[in-house]
Amino acid sequence: MDYEKQLSHIASGIKPSGIRKFFSLAAEMTDVISLGVGEPDFKTPWAIRKAGMDSLDKGRTFYTANAGLSALQEEICRYLSRRFDMHYETNQTLVTVGGSEGIDLCIRALVNPGDEVLIPEPCFVAYSPIVQLTGGVAVPIVTREEDDFRLTAEALADAITPKTKLLVFPFPNNPTGAVMRRRHLEEIAGVLRDTGVMVLSDEIYAELTYGGKHVSISGIEGMKERTVVINGFSKAYAMTGWRLGYAVGPKPIMDVMHKIHQFAIMCAPTTSQYAAIEALRSCDDEIEAMAKEYNMRRRLVVDRLNKMGLHCFEPEGAFYVFPSIQSTGLTSQVFCERLIHEKKIAVVPGDAFGDCGEGFVRISYSYSVKHLQEAMARIEEFLGTL
Amino acid sequence: MMNDLLLLLEKNARLSCAELAAMLDTDEAAVRAAIKQCEAEGIIRGYTAVIDWEKTDRDRVSARIELKVTPKKDRGFDALAEQISRYEEVQSLYLMSGGYDLALTIVGKSFKEIASFVAYRLAPMDSVQSTATHFILRKYKERGAILEDSPEDERGVM
Numbered sequence: 001m002d003y004e005k006q007l008s009h010i011a012s013g014i015k016p017s018g019i020r021k022f023f024s025l026a027a028e029m030t031d032v033i034s035l036g037v038g039e040p041d042f043k044t045p046w047a048i049r050k051a052g053m054d055s056l057d058k059g060r061t062f063y064t065a066n067a068g069l070s071a072l073q074e075e076i077c078r079y080l081s082r083r084f085d086m087h088y089e090t091n092q093t094l095v096t097v098g099g100s101e102g103i104d105l106c107i108r109a110l111v112n113p114g115d116e117v118l119i120p121e122p123c124f125v126a127y128s129p130i131v132q133l134t135g136g137v138a139v140p141i142v143t144r145e146e147d148d149f150r151l152t153a154e155a156l157a158d159a160i161t162p163k164t165k166l167l168v169f170p171f172p173n174n175p176t177g178a179v180m181r182r183r184h185l186e187e188i189a190g191v192l193r194d195t196g197v198m199v200l201s202d203e204i205y206a207e208l209t210y211g212g213k214h215v216s217i218s219g220i221e222g223m224k225e226r227t228v229v230i231n232g233f234s235k236a237y238a239m240t241g242w243r244l245g246y247a248v249g250p251k252p253i254m255d256v257m258h259k260i261h262q263f264a265i266m267c268a269p270t271t272s273q274y275a276a277i278e279a280l281r282s283c284d285d286e287i288e289a290m291a292k293e294y295n296m297r298r299r300l301v302v303d304r305l306n307k308m309g310l311h312c313f314e315p316e317g318a319f320y321v322f323p324s325i326q327s328t329g330l331t332s333q334v335f336c337e338r339l340i341h342e343k344k345i346a347v348v349p350g351d352a353f354g355d356c357g358e359g360f361v362r363i364s365y366s367y368s369v370k371h372l373q374e375a376m377a378r379i380e381e382f383l384g385t386l
Numbered sequence: 387m388m389n390d391l392l393l394l395l396e397k398n399a400r401l402s403c404a405e406l407a408a409m410l411d412t413d414e415a416a417v418r419a420a421i422k423q424c425e426a427e428g429i430i431r432g433y434t435a436v437i438d439w440e441k442t443d444r445d446r447v448s449a450r451i452e453l454k455v456t457p458k459k460d461r462g463f464d465a466l467a468e469q470i471s472r473y474e475e476v477q478s479l480y481l482m483s484g485g486y487d488l489a490l491t492i493v494g495k496s497f498k499e500i501a502s503f504v505a506y507r508l509a510p511m512d513s514v515q516s517t518a519t520h521f522i523l524r525k526y527k528e529r530g531a532i533l534e535d536s537p538e539d540e541r542g543v544m
Contacts, residue, residue: 037541296394296409303408369398373405 014129018352022336026346033375034346035363038174040238040319042293044275045286048237051278052271060270066262068095068246069273075280076246083284084206086216086229088248094258095268099204099232099245104130105257106200106228106247107166111136115165120151121354122322123170124202136165142356145313145324149178153187160191166198169217169227172205175353175362176322177298177315182215189220198253199227204245205318207236207287210295214317218249225250228257233272235318236287237279242272294319297365297372304376305363308383319366322350326359328386336361342385343378387412391420392429397530399433436531440524448477448493448522449500452486453508454515463487466513475503486518497521 004012019036026032043049067073073090080086096102103126111117113135119127121140128138141159143149156167169188171180180188192199199217206214218227232245245268247257298315305312305323312323325335332349339345350357365372387410394401394409403421407414424430439446458465463481467488471479477491494500504519525533 034539037539039541041539041541296390299408299411300405303404369401369409 010133014132017125019125019348022349022352026340029340029344032340032344032346033371033378035375036346036348037364037366039240039366040235040290041366041368042238042290044237044239045283047282048275048279052275055271055274060274062270064267064270064273066267067258068268072273072277075277079280080248084214084216086218092248092251092254094247094254094261095273096245096247096261097265097268098234098243099202099230100126101265102230102245102247103127103200103202105260106230107131108134108260109253109256110166110198114163116161116163118159118164118167120170122175122350122357123353124174125353127168140354148313149173149176150180150184151188153191156188157191160195160197164197166200169199169201172209172214172317174205174318175320177318177320179209179317181212185215185217185220188217189223193222199223200230201227202230204230204232205235206231208291208294208319209317210298211316228253233276233279237283238290242275244268244272244276294365297369300369301363301365301372301376308380319364321363321365322360323363324360332358332361339382343382345375345378388420391417436529438533445495446493447497447500448491450520450522451490451492451504452518453488455487456513456515458513466511473507
């Protein structure tokens with residue numbers, strides 16, 4: 001059978017992830033020291049794991065309500081208010097299968113075929129393929145190192161057309177580590193306020209900002225009514241494998257997201273939801289301890305990279321650094337291929353996160369200090385051979 | 387900064403001053419001065435390696451000993467504790483609340499060596515009422531380090 005003909009041309013037309021492509025190469029080699037992961041190295045705090053086990057013990061193995069356990073929705077609202085001064089009702093809260101499902105639902109709930117979706121790049125790889133699946137048009141906006149990889153009001157204003165439906169707002173940013181502080185958000189809000197453009201604010205790294213607390217764009221005047229906020233448990237509580245996230249936003253949008261979720265997913269995993277209630281009730285201290293540890297590693301890695309001559313923008317969020325490799329004269333792909341072949345260190349080429357990521361690589365510091373020390377020493381050796 | 391520095395060193399005393407300075411957002415001179423001060427004040431008492439002797443061919447047995455003692459009139463437990471702590475074999479010594487008074491960990495080459503230490507050194511001391519010796523069969527965690535080969539990083543790359 002000619003499967004090419006059978007497959008949806010939209011789905012077939014989606015470009016495979018640049019990260020995957022590179023790491024199938026890494027997977028074939030042994031003893032590779034990876035700096036490539038996008039998840040915490042901490043285990044989920046014990047109290048949370050125990051709550052998951054207890055829920056299984058009690059036989060809580062059924063579906064929950066589509067929108068999630070009401071106790072969890074309530075805790076999410078309390079958490080957002082306690083930690084980020086964000087105020088939502090439980091009926092504006094949807095529990096999802098990771099932040100990823102929330103992103104998918106939000107784009108599908110808002111985008112009509114032909115609508116333009118603005119996506120600041122470099123960024124997480126999932127937004128643009130989902131936009132393509134809806135028949136929308138992904139429009140990248142380049143963010144630059146000289147602007148600390150922030151989205152600027154000018155770049156945003158330039159990209160808006162009458163067809164613009166949605167702005168994806170991925171801060172704190174993977175892969176650059178850029179954050180938007182309140183004054184930057186005010187400028188963005190200034191551009192958006194008089195338009196019909198909606199915002200998908202992906203705040204999955206909200207708990208991991210350094211040198212100042214995260215501020216949600218939804219908290220800026222006039223923004224709450226046009227913003228859907230995506231967050232989750234993966235990064236803050238080291239719960240990636242539990243697949244649990246949530247979305248909050250204006251009720252009419254949440255209702256449609258809820259409807260899609262109900263047909264496509266039913267509900268998020270029940271065990272994970274019980275565990276998450278415990279996370280929100282008792283683990284603020286654990287979040288802070290992990291963030292403190294990431295912060296020390298961040299400074300260690302930035303310092304080492306700069307000292308060895310790989311110019312490195314100081315990231316203020318997430319757990320990645322995004323050094324420029326332009327001084328080596330190599331492309332991102334070549335740099336990464338040679339680094340893995342010659343020194344067995346795996347980092348991700350910057351162009352996997354958008355064309356404008358060329359000339360950079362993404363290094364994750366979600367590893368032990370010992371692992372990072374060894375990896376930095378090998379990168380330094382590698383630079384010495386160029 | 388001092389407490390964070392100590393926490394880092396407690397976990398890994400081999401971090402360089404440059405690395406510590408970067409991690410603590412300060413400069414190398416400040417780190418060096420702080421370490422020196424901690425050493426001078428006796429806050430930092432030494433730098434040692436955590437060794438899994440099981441993996442070597444060196445014979446080594448360790449035991450935990452509980453002592454019930456009669457405190458001395460003026461100096462309580464301190465005089466005896468001071469004496470016991472002078473023995474090279476004694477790795478740690480604590481005054482405990484509860485069913486006994488002093489807890490010590492000792493190491494020796496063999497069971498016999500430990501037995502004679504208890505019989506000839508500890509038991510005869512005049513304020514020692516009784517001893518209970520528990521041999522350590524296996525160490526799972528030592529000074530915060532888990533003594534097993536670290537499991538492979540199972541995380542995928544995304």
